[in-house]
Amino acid sequence: xxxxxxxxxxxxxxxxxxxxxxxxxxxxxxxxxxxxxxxxxxxxxxxxxxxxxxxxxxxxxxxxxxxxxxxxxxxxxxxxxxxxxxxxxxxxxxxxxxxxxxxxxxxxxxxxxxxxxxxxxxxxxxxxxxxxxxxxxxxxxxxxxxxxxxxxxxxxxxxxxxxxxxxxxxxxxxxxxxxxxxxxxxxxxxxxxxxxxxxxxxxxxxxxxxxxxxxxxxxxxxxxxxxxxxxxxxxxxxxxxxxxxxxxxxxxxxxxxxxxxxxxxxxxxxxxxxxxxxxxxxxxxxxxxxxxxxxxxxxxxxxxxxxxxxxxxxxxxxxxxxxxxxxxxxxxxxxxxxxxxxxxxxxxxxxxxxxxxxxxxxxxxxxxxxxxxxxxxxxxxxxxxxxxxxxx
Numbered sequence: 001x002x003x004x005x006x007x008x009x010x011x012x013x014x015x016x017x018x019x020x021x022x023x024x025x026x027x028x029x030x031x032x033x034x035x036x037x038x039x040x041x042x043x044x045x046x047x048x049x050x051x052x053x054x055x056x057x058x059x060x061x062x063x064x065x066x067x068x069x070x071x072x073x074x075x076x077x078x079x080x081x082x083x084x085x086x087x088x089x090x091x092x093x094x095x096x097x098x099x100x101x102x103x104x105x106x107x108x109x110x111x112x113x114x115x116x117x118x119x120x121x122x123x124x125x126x127x128x129x130x131x132x133x134x135x136x137x138x139x140x141x142x143x144x145x146x147x148x149x150x151x152x153x154x155x156x157x158x159x160x161x162x163x164x165x166x167x168x169x170x171x172x173x174x175x176x177x178x179x180x181x182x183x184x185x186x187x188x189x190x191x192x193x194x195x196x197x198x199x200x201x202x203x204x205x206x207x208x209x210x211x212x213x214x215x216x217x218x219x220x221x222x223x224x225x226x227x228x229x230x231x232x233x234x235x236x237x238x239x240x241x242x243x244x245x246x247x248x249x250x251x252x253x254x255x256x257x258x259x260x261x262x263x264x265x266x267x268x269x270x271x272x273x274x275x276x277x278x279x280x281x282x283x284x285x286x287x288x289x290x291x292x293x294x295x296x297x298x299x300x301x302x303x304x305x306x307x308x309x310x311x312x313x314x315x316x317x318x319x320x321x322x323x324x325x326x327x328x329x330x331x332x333x334x335x336x337x338x339x340x341x342x343x344x345x346x347x348x349x350x351x352x353x354x355x356x357x358x359x360x361x362x363x364x365x366x367x368x369x370x371x372x373x374x375x376x377x378x379x380x381x382x383x384x385x386x387x388x389x390x391x392x
Contacts, residue, residue, distance in 0.1 A: 003112055004199065005105040005230060006081040006192050009386035010139070011169075013076045017043045019171025019181065022384040024049065026142050026208070028126065029380050034175040041174070043074060045384035049133070049141045063136040075387070082187040083195065084168070084386050085159055086234065089180040090379055092244060099242030100159060102186075102195070103143055103386055105230040106204065108220050116146075118206045119364035120374055122214045130215035138390045140216070140232035142383040144209030147357055148202050150237035155198045162186055177379045183386075205238070205361055207377040225390050232388040234381045238357045245357060246376040249338040250350040251330040256320065257292045257348065263319055264299040272296060272335060279353040285310040289351035291339050309363035312352045317371050320350070326372070333376040 012022045024030065024038045024046045038046040048062050069075040084103040091097065106112065133141065150156055168185040172178060186192060206213060216231045236243055260266065269275040275289045275296045286304055290297045307315050321329070332338040335351055342349040360375055 003107040003109075004196060004233075004235070005107070006083045006187070007105045007230070007232075007388055008078045008081050009084060009103075010070070010075050010077045010389055011386045012043060012384065013073055014169055016074055019169045019183070019384070020174055021171075023171060023173045023181070023382045024384060025173070025175070026380050026383060027130075028211075030175075037175055043069075045141065045382075048137065049383050059132050059136040062133065063138075066137050066139065077389075078185075078187075080187045082185050083192055085162060085184040085186060086381075086385060087163070087182045088242070088379070088381075090177055090242075092177075092378060097242040097244060099236060099240055099244075100156060101234050101236035101240070101381075102159060103232065103234055105388060106146070106233045108217055108229050108231055113217070116204045116206060116213075117361065117364055118210055118213065119360055119370050120206075120210045120372055121369045122210050123372060126211045127214045127218070130211050131218050134215055134219040134228075134390075138228075140212075140388040142209070142212065143232040143234040143381055143385075144213050145207040145377055145381050146233050146235050147205045147207050147238050147243065148199060148235060150239055153237070153239065155195065156237045156240060158195060158198060162191060173379075173382050179379055179382070181382070181385070199235075204235075205357065205364075207236075207357075207375065208380055209233075223390075227388075227390040230388070232386070243357065244378045245354065245360070246333040246378045247352045247354045248331050248333055248373045248376050249335060249352055250316070250321065251332060251338050251341045251345065251347065252324065252350070253328060253330075253345040253347045254324075255292055255348055256350070257290060257297070260290055260297070260299055260320060263303065264301050266290070267298040267300075269296040269298050272339060275351065276335060279351065282353060286312050286315040288312050288316065288353065290348060291342055291351065292348040309366045311355065311359065311363040311370070311374075313371055313374050314363065314367060316350065316352070331373045333378065 021041050022043055022045050024044055027050045030050055038044045047065055086101055086103060088099045163184060167182050169183045172180050220228045269278060278298050279289055284300050286301045288299050290299055301315050306318050330341055332341060338349040364370060
């Protein structure tokens with residue numbers, strides 16, 4: 001595990017505003033409808049983390065708001081360094097989940113970056129947007145999402161023991177996916193050191209936040225501030241029962257079935273639910289589903305040359321989608337939403353099977369970086385719990 005550190009976090013003053021009033025999804029996971037709800041809340045983190053990229057002169061306005069909230073006590077800074085344990089309770093489908101992790105800093109030194117495993121390529125526009133936020137606000141406003149191996153549950157058991165103390169804050173994300181959150185502040189140096197030791201020498205897998213991580217590295221190279229050489233991260237055990245990874249389906253504004261027939265063996269499927277169950281039971285690691293004009297098919301690629309990862313997305317990008325511009329591909333983690341989107345575009349939906357963190361790590365080790373939108377860790381970690389400012 002790369003070096004991790006406690007820090008003097010900044011957070012919204014609980015005496016002035018509730019945690020439920022400040023939480024928001026990460027900047028790249030907020031739809032227009034949810035943005036309207038969140039912007040109606042005076043102290044919501046959206047005014048810092050998203051307004052920067054969507055309003056005229058928004059980056060400067062975000063920086064001014066950040067300074068204003070710090071000066072008037074709306075945002076306060078911890079007196080001592082700490083890590084922050086986060087419990088999230090949410091539902092997906094008909095099941096309830098409980099995810100447990102913690103917030104701390106991770107070093108961006110070359111030695112530590114060598115132990116951090118990204119799995120998705122970054123795009124220049126969102127990476128430049130996140131860099132501009134760092135340049136203006138000079139703080140990590142939203143954590144990256146990281147996963148570490150913990151097969152014997154040693155670290156997670158240790159973290160659970162620390163939950164016996166009184167919680168620091170609790171709240172609920174006010175937009176979908178509604179997530180009930182509890183936060184604990186741990187500043188005991190012996191307890192922090194024990195967590196650091198249990199994670200020592202373990203690899204760290206980046207689940208979400210590749211653009212934020214890339215922008216943080218860019219900023220550190222430009223600035224050199226020692227505090228900018230660390231990034232705010234959320235850490236979750238790979239075997240945590242609440243760690244849910246959803247497939248990211250592809251939606252195209254054009255028909256794809258004729259091309260798929262030439263490249264795959266197709267089996268007609270009567271419904272979406274049957275198709276999804278078939279994908280769960282698939283024997284071919286590169287199999288996928290197709291929805292087009294009211295019809296469903298299970299596709300088995302004929303030629304798998306050039307593919308090594310046993311991940312469907314590799315075959316799709318190498319063969320079926322190789323000549324389609326990324327700008328023409330839409331994404332959804334919900335199969336029914338993907339179907340509806342395909343109908344609206346008079347195109348097709350490519351439904352990919354689910355996969356585990358170990359599947360993704362193996363593919364990343366074989367291929368290097370995977371295509372953008374390869375995974376969707378659900379739900380993403382909200383902004384607003386705690387911030388990391390680049391100051392000594």
